[in-house]
Each structure stands twice: as structure tokens, then as C-alpha cells.
């Protein structure tokens with residue numbers, strides 16, 4: 138219909154005859170469509186990020202009297218293992234001694250536990266290489282050994298050997314009482 | 322699809338439909354009369370085998386999905402229920418699990434066939450790239466499928482693979498959280514992997530259609546690598562190749578059945594029969610056999626990001642292969658020098674697979690310590706995989722481009738028919754044909 142109208146119209150300035158106007162309409166329409174798709178893309182991508190309830194299930198309390206000296210308890214926190222290790226004086230001494238050794242991710246032992254509580258080491262039990270769970274007391278340093286690709290951690294959870302780039306992470310936690318902590 | 326159609330609708334209904342939706346014509350032209358080089362050998366039967374594999378995975382997968390529950394608390398038990406209680410559930414699951422391995426076996430043979438006969442070269446680059454896309458999608462699908470039974474290997478395998486993305490600088494950790502939908506591999510991860518595991522095979526089917534379309538424009542390559550020159554060089558697909566493919570499929574199904582009925586667990590990891598436990602990683606994490614060479618490349622690099630980059634590059638290099646190969650001769654039949662390097666390449670892929678199945682620090686020849694250089698023990702899996710990975714990349718990035726420029730190929734036949742007709746045996750073959758007639 139409009140085609141015939143356009144062809145019979147002698148006026149060269151008539152709508153549709155001017156290629157610039159056509160181009161303009163095409164450009165505006167495409168940009169609008171692209172913008173709409175782009176705007177919609179974000180919700181469609183973001184839906185895969187942690188949902189509200191997943192974010193909300195974030196903290197736990199733990200009774201330290203459950204751990205005996207020289208042992209470790211692993212509990213689940215945010216779907217990951219949380220290591221609660223009650224270190225022996227020898228293990229603490231070994232960790233402090235290596236504070237200034239050649240460390241890949243330098244940190245003092247002091248900075249990895251709460252003041253006055255060097256015996257309790259609270260760590261996220263996830264190897265910083267590709268996420269396996271390191272085995273208690275494995276490896277040359279008496280800390281942990283990761284079974285997957287052989288990362289070795291010392292008694293402070295610092296990376297000493299193997300492919301992992303970082304020390305085992307210390308989560309946010311606080312002492313509620315002498316024997317109780319809240320993680321997260 | 323190329324060339325003109327010789328289909329003639331015979332019944333009234335066919336004529337009616339042909340005017341409206343010429344599907345019968347299309348099937349006729351692609352499956353029955355499609356002119357196919359007459360010298361294709363059994364390495365050309367794997368395309369048909371692969372289509373069958375995809376069909377088998379889709380049919381068995383849809384059945385499994387009727388009984389499977391994608392939830393961390395039920396997934397493992399629902400698979401056990403499929404194995405014990407669902408009628409013939411054991412059969413369907415074993416076909417599906419074995420089918421994944423058979424699928425990869427076939428695709429690896431198919432890819433190596435293309436490497437040997439130079440089928441990726443002009444004018445088949447797009448065909449080749451579509452094949453690489455299918456291979457990538459297959460890997461993604463198989464990886465996500467392996468997560469579904471939610472055993473120890475499923476879980477910790479997923480942890481390791483998704484953490485690979487964490488190696489990407491700056492945005493890496495956000496990508497892993499996004500993939501997981503939480504702080505760790507958990508229920509949201511399982512759910513989305515199930516959704517995608519269901520989807521991707523159909524995406525593969527779509528790309529297969531494009532793949533076959535791209536095949537039917539230039540037509541098949543053939544063992545001589547010489548273009549089809551005349552009608553003399555071809556035979557119709559049916560009955561010649563329907564029968565040949567059919568025979569190969571039967572043999573393939575015997576092997577398939579052998580695993581399904583006699584060794585159904587040979588290709589599964591025993592650790593995956595233990596329900597997933599996020600607090601304990603199995604002593605020995607290994608992926609499925611078909612990922613082992615890439616896993617070995619990943620572990621051969623002592624740096625996290627470097628390992629991930631090399632692993633993905635090992636696949637990416639396939640995509641650009643058509644432009645790395647400088648030789649005008651397609652088939653390695655006439656390229657004796659590179660043929661040798663190619664066979665070494667195949668061996669190297671097996672060596673990589675072997676390394677991937679063992680601990681990095683394990684000795685290759687047990688008890689030998691002569692190959693120790695300072696801190697390095699060269700007699701270890703990790704060093705063997707380093708050497709092998711080096712060859713893997715050198716084959717594509719150095720040997721292939723250089724050899725095409727420096728080697729002297731053997732004389733290439735004029736046409737597909739020529740070597741047959743000039744072959745000394747063809748005289749007696751003609752005599753035999755004559756006596757058959759008599």
C-alpha cells in the first residue's frame with residue numbers, strides 16, 4: 138500500500154523517498170531493540186548469582202570445647218568445610234618460627250588467629266588452588282596436604298609448596314565467649 | 322542440497338506435499354542419491370556412528386530425566402533407585418553412562434580421521450569449525466551430566482573444574498560464584514547443571530544439522546584428498562554407504578553392548594558410588610578418561626592461570642588449524658614426512674591421557690632415580706606430561722606450518738578413479754569381473 142503511495146507521489150521530499158530518513162529510522166529502531174535486549178540480558182544473567190535466601194544462611198555458631206588439643210573438627214559453613222583446629226604448643230611454635238621464612242603469601246601466624254587465642258586456628262578448608270579439601274596433618278609441615286595436586290600448608294595454614302597461590306583463608310569470626318565462636 | 326534434485330514424487334500425496342514442504346525431496350537428496358566419493362574407507366563411517374550416539378544419549382537421557390531428582394538430598398538416591406527399582410532402569414542408565422564414553426571414542430576417531438586426510442582444509446573450514454563447536458558442546462554436556470549422580474567424584478570434579486574459572490584475573494571469583502549460584506558447589510549448581518545438561522544435546526543436534534549442511538556444499542573429502550572430478554568418481558549414498566555405515570554401526574554396537582552388559586562399571590569411577598561429601602575430597606581426583614589429556618596439560622603448568630590457559634588453548638588451536646596448515650596436499654597418504662609426526666602426535670595424546678590418570682609426582686618408571694636434576698625428578702608424570710604437552714602444541718604451531726612448506730609430497734593421483742584403474746591388481750579385477758559375468 139504505502140509503496141504505491143510513495144511511487145505516485147511526485148514530491149521528492151515526501152516521507153520514504155529520502156534515504157537519510159529511512160536510514161535514521163533503521164538506526165533508531167535497531168538501537169532501541171538492542172538496548173531492550175541488553176537491558177533484559179542483565180536480569181537473565183544475574184538470576185544465576187546467589188539468591189536472597191542463599192545469602193541469608195550465612196553465619197553459624199560453634200562450641201570450641203568439642204575440639205581436643207592436637208585435633209581438628211570440620212563443619213559445613215556456606216556449603217564449604219570450615220576447619221577448627223586446636224593447635225599444640227609445638228605446632229604454634231613451628232608456625233611462629235616460619236613467620237619470616239620465604240613464604241609465597243607472606244603473613245605472620247599472629248595475624249591468622251585472634252589475639253590471646255593462638256591455639257584456635259579457624260580456616261576455610263578449601264585449597265586455594267582449585268578448591269579441594271586439604272587433609273589434616275598431611276605434608277612436610279604438619280599442617281595440611283591437598284590430595285588433588287599436592288599443595289602443602291603449614292600449621293598456620295600458609296601455603297608452602299605446590300600449585301596453590303594463597304594461604305588457606307581465615308573467615309570473619311568473633312569469640313562470643315571463651316569457648317564459643319560465631320562465624321560469618 | 323548441492324546439484325540438482327532427481328527426486329520425482331510418485332504418489333498424489335507426495336506431489337501435493339512436495340509443492341508445500343519438500344521434506345521428502347530433501348531426505349531423498351541427502352540420504353539416498355547424494356553423490357559420494359566411491360573410495361571412502363571405514364574411517365568415514367564414524368559420522369553415522371556419531372549421529373547414532375547422539376540419538377542414543379537423547380533417548381536414554383529423557384528416560385533418565387523421568388526418574389531423576391535434581392536436588393542435593395535426593396539426586397544420589399534417585400540414581401540408586403533407577404538402578405535398583407525402576408524397571409530396566411539399570412539398562413537405561415548403563416547405556417547412557419557407557420554411551421557418553423562411546424560417543425567420545427567415536428568423536429576422537431572422527432577428528433583424527435580429519436587430521437590425517439586433511440579434511441579441514443579449504444573449502445571445508447566451516448565444516449571443521451562446526452565440528453569443533455560440537456566437540457566443545459559435547460565436553461560441556463558430558464561434564465554437567467557427570468555431576469548429576471552427585472557422588473564424590475561428581476562433586477569434587479565440579480569443584481575443581483568450576484574453580485578453573487577462578488584463575489581469571491579480577492573477575493574470576495565473581496564468575497565462579499555466578500556459576501555456583503552460591504558460596505560453594507551446592508543445590509543451585511546441581512539444578513542449573515541439570516537444566517543445561519538437558520538443553521545442550523539439542524543444541525548439539527542443531528549444530529549437527531549445520532555441520533551436515535556444510536558437508537553437503539563441497540561434498541565429502543576422500544582418502545586421496547583429491548576433489549571429485551566427474552560422475553565416475555562418485556556413487557549414490559544409498560545403497561553403497563547406507564550398507565557400509567550399517568555394517569560399521571553393527572560392529573560399533575557390539576563393542577557398546579560389550580561394555581553395557583559385561584563391564585558397565587569399567588568406565589565409571591568407584592568413588593562416584595559414594596554420596597557427595599563436601600567435607601572430604603577423595604584421595605585421587607580424576608576426570609573421565611576422555612578429559613585426561615587436557616587434565617594432564619592443566620597440571621603440567623605449575624601456575625594456576627597458566628595451566629588453565631594452556632588447557633583451553635589445546636582446544637582453541639583446533640579451531641585455527643585450517644590456517645596453520647600450509648600444505649596444498651590434503652591427504653597424508655601423499656605426505657610421508659608429516660605422517661610420521663602425526664603418528665607421534667597420536668602417541669603423545671595417549672601419553673598425555675596416561676599422565677592425566679596418575680598423580681603428578683608419581684614415577685613413570687618406578688624406582689629409577691637417575692633422571693634427577695637438582696630439585697627436579699624428570700622421571701615423574703608431571704615432567705612426562707610437560708614434554709608431551711610441548712609436542713602437542715609444537716605439532717600444530719610449528720610442525721604443521723613448517724612441514725607444509727618444506728616437505729616433498731608424493732605424486733598425487735589425477736582423480737579418485739585413476740589410482741584404482743592404474744593399480745596392478747585392477748587388471749585381474751577386470752578379469753574377475755568378466756568371469757563373474759560369464
Ligand code: HEM
Nearest residue numbers: 378379382383385386389414418421463466467469470522
Ligand atoms: C550429548 C549427549 C549426552 C551426553 C554426552 C551425556 C552424558 C552424561 C553423563 C556422562 C552422565 C553421567 C552418567 C553417570 O555416571 O551416571 C549423564 C547423566 C545423566 N544424563 Fe546425560 N548425556 C547426554 C544427553 C542427555 C539428555 C538429552 C538428557 C535428558 C533429556 C540427559 C539426562 C541425564 C540424566 C537425568 C542423568 C543422571 C542420571 C545418571 O547419572 O545416570 N542426558 N549424562
Ligand code: FES
Nearest residue numbers: 264266267283286
Ligand atoms: S586443589 Fe589443592 S592442590 Fe589443586
